[in-house]
Amino acid sequence: MSNMETARAFFEACETGQGWEACRPACAEGATFAAQAGALADVTTLQQYTEWMKxxxxxLTDGTYELKAFAEDPERGQVCAFATFIGTHKAGGPVPPTGRTTRTDYVYVMRFQDGKITHMTKVWNDGYALKELGWA
Structure with missing residues (x-):
């Protein structure tokens, strides 16, 4: 499978909340994660992140995404996905359900080695999303 195909399979499994078991085949052992977002400050592995998404x-029980772009930089071993996440707070969470919706843009930058994701950076303005949901 090409890096693009692997990245697409990972992205779709992650964004639909299938968790680590569905995402693991795309990832190298010990794959790491980073984001400059307070909501994800304690998340340092892709396993943790995929379970966070789950x-x-x-x-946000109606959570979905609109994929805007998917591109590969083979020279640097990177695949980037740009999307908008849409979800309404309908159950559980840090506060009682607000019924408010977020439409928040984000980018995944997935670094590959030997056909597996070794690291992913998420570029996301969590403060904007949390404010939209009424959580901040």
Whole structure:
């Protein structure tokens, strides 16, 4: 499978809340994660992040995404995905359900080695999303 195909399979599994078991085949052992977002400050592995996404979709039960771009930089071993996440707070969470919706843009930058994702950076303005949801 090409890096693009692997990245696409990972992206779709992650964004639909399938968790680590569905995402693991695309990832190298010990794959790391980074984001300059307070909501993800304690998340340092892709395993943790995929489980975080699984959990957030139990709170934003109608969560979905609109994929805007998907591109590969083979020289640097990177695949980037740009999307908008849309979700309404309908259940559970840090506060009682607000019924408010977020439409928040984000980018995944997935670094590959030997056909597997070794690291992913998420570029996301969590403060904007949390404010839209009424959580901040």
């Amino acid at each position: 959990g957030i979709l139990t709170v």
